[in-house]
Amino acid sequence: MSVASRALNAVERIGNKLPDPVFLFLWLILGLIVLSMVGAGLGWSAINPVTGEQLTAESLISPANLERLIIGMPRTLADFPPLGIVITIIYGASVAERTGMFATAIRGALLNAPKSILTPVIVITGMVSHHASDASYVVVIPLAAVIFAAAGRHPLAGLAAGFAAVSGGYAGNLFPGASDALILGITEPAAQLIDPSYSVNIAGNWFFIVGVVFVFTPIVWFLTDRVIEPRLGKWTPSAGVAAPATSEKQLLTVDEKRGLKFAGLALLGMIALWTLITLLPNSPFVDPAAEPEQRFNPLYRSLVAFFAATFFITGGAYGVGSRSIQSHHDLVRMMREGIEQLAPYIVLAFFAAHFVAMFNWSGLGPILAVNAAAGFQTLSLPAPLLLICVVLISCFFDLFIGSASAKWSALAPVVVPMFMLLGISPEMTTAAYRMGDSVTNIATPLMSYFPLILTFAQRWDPKFGLGSLMATMLPYAGAFLIAGLIMVAGWVAFDLPLGPGVGVHYELPAHIVASPAP
Template sequence: MSAGSGFLNVVERIGNRLPDPVFLFLWLILGLVVLSLVGAGLGWSAVNPVTGELMAAQSLLSRENLEKLIIGMPRTLADFPPLAIVVTIIYGAAVAERTGLFDSAIRGALLNAPKAILTPVVVIVGMMSHHASDASYVVVIPLAAVIFAAAGRHPLAGLAAGFAAVSGGYAGNLFPGSQDALILGITEPAARLIDPNYSVNIAGNWFFIIGVVVVFTPIVWFLTDRVIEPRLGAWTPVPGASQKAATPEEQALTPAQKKGLAWAGLAILGMIALWTLLTLMPGSPFIDPEAEPGQAFNPLYRSLIAFFAIMFFVAGGAYGAGAGTVKSHRDMVRMMGEGIAQLAPYIVLAFFAAHFVAMINWSGLGPILAVNAAAVLREVHLPAPVLLIMVVLVSCVFDLFIGSASAKWSALAPIVVPMFMLLGISPEMTTAAYRMGDSVTNIATPLMSYFPLILTFAQRWDPRFGLGSLMATMLPYAGSFLVAGLIMVAAWVALDLPLGPGVGVHYEPAAPITQVAP
């Protein structure tokens, strides 16, 4: 057995023994309760360098905290920012998905791609398809294989390019969407452990996720065309392969679907025009005239959650009316209900994640650990790029064992976001580094929830293509993404590039860090 196979086997065994993320949070909460008792007993404390407040560890079994936990349980869940944000966007996205808008838009983009630039089109569409949530896995990846086969290329090379874009490029996109709302929604309460007035918006990583598309697209293009496809060899149908994969002609859009896309395009243009009008009109609610010039448009950026929710709803309805998939307003209401029903596993997880984040705040342990750890790291004088590279690497390791991006970030954010704020790094930059690490190793671990599905897609074309074959095919992408991701994060900090509109790399605490020994 090779060292690589042995390592992967160890990862698989450890990952299979981990509890479901829900129970992972439950164990973390129980551990937090014990740690709060120890901290309160030993008098752990620190001074918040932003507010000057002395923070002392509090027992989670105190009367006050038990009251918050038990009596305030519904409020704790309701106050969990990611839950409200995700539910709001899902109302619209569910209509866009179930009317067929996302599916038709993805197929239209891929089927019309010129052969000379087929690979980069697959990559960009794959990253853009993150707005379609799980549909990106079941539409883009198998369709990419079909399109490659139709172009006389190896279908498994197309499948690999699609998988690399959809899963390995999970941090990339051209526009913010539900994933940005979810992850940055977790960042905000973590940042407020140090700065109670800190606000995070859905566009906080916009320029960074565009950068991921720009950096990762040529990597996938080169590896697919020059490494993976030559390794696979010339494509010849394998005896026993499934003949059920649809041809491009069978995948082609119908006149009704084309009509629906045209109507959806008009609806999107109408939404853009409406938001532009609301921004430019006198007394606009999207502009704060009393804010500093760099912060004046913060209300506009925060309105993007509503914009995407309404846009998906309106465009989905327009597509459905044009394509005939919506017969009445009741269909759209039903689709919204189905979208919320599909969100049920996340709502279950959110209950425990919300209480874990809240209890870290009640105990005071999160801010205390952040202040003291930041003081220690500042003594070491590690440069900001190195610190953020550490975040990327930690995120990569966690991703090998825990698939849910929001579960991992809910556990990490209350510690690393405040700590890095005290080191002068903005919450949005820390979030970007986390997202990079969470993205690049997705395609390298068989514990990723869609890995078996991708293997099934591959075996339609070659029944002999096994788990090891898929991992060997995807490892060059994962390794290249990791190296490029580390360089990109370090360069972003070194060059002090903006992460989004009005959002920078650095955060300036109001006062120097003070460490108070326990």
């Protein structure tokens, strides 16, 4: 057995021994309680360099904290920022998904792609399909294999390209969506541990996620066409596997085409409406009293409502045009089903919310951040190198914990405040985390959809095993890691904007001494 195989087997064994993320948070909470008792007993403290406040560790079993925990339990869950944001967007996204709009738009984009640019069209479609949530895995990836086969190319190369785009390119998209709301919703309370006035909006990583699309697309294109497909060789159907053609069922029907036209008109209407509200005198989306770069912050914060309403209206318009909606009862049913699908996340959110809140009550987060930042300042490490560390840490944890929100809920209360004190904005730290979270998804068998992708692959080649899929995807993972590290470092080095009004650096208030006090 090769060294690589032994290493992968070791990762699989370790990962299989990890508890479910819910119980992982339970263990983290128990460990946090013990750590808070130790910190309070030893008098751990620091000075918040932004507010000048004396930070002291508090035991989580103190009367005040026990009261917060037990009596305030419902409020703790309700105040968990990502929960309300995700539920709001899901109300609309569930309509767009269940009417068939997302799946039809994806199929239409892929089926009409010219053969010469088939791979990049699949890649870009796969990244944009993140708005369709889990539908991206069950629509884009198998359909990419079918379309490659119909074009006379190896279907497993198409499957690999689709998998690389949907899962490996998880940090990339052309527009913010539910995943941005979820991750940045966790970032905001972490940033407020240091600066209580700090606010984060859903567009805080917009330019960065678009950059990921432009960086990763040519990588997947080159690897698929020049490395993966030649390695797979000429495809010949195995026994019992018929060479597929694009069936009539896969082609868009008249109703589906009409539905997409209705959805397109609805989308233009929503964009026009939001533009009109922004341009009106005394617009609620513009703050004329704020600094120039901050004046449109209300508009950026309105994007959660914009995407929720846009998904709902365009999905409804598609449903009317395609006749997948017969009455308003269908709309209510689709929203209800979307919330039902969130049940696993809501269960996890309860424990994640309490971990984040208790971390805040203990005071350990900012204390660790202030002292760690002081230690890093003595090392004088450049900002790009610091963020590369975040990418690598994220990559490592991604081998064992699939949930992006679970990992970020645990990491954000420490790394976000720490990097703020080192002059790096919460949005830049979040972008580095998201980059690392995207790299190893496609190379670990612990990823929740990995068995499903293997099943898709075995439809084309029954002998295609777990090792075959991992070997096929490792070149993408390696290339993504190198490109991701360069991209994050370059973004910081050139001080590029991360989103509208959001930059790489965070500046301490002018009256604050730059170096954090230990």
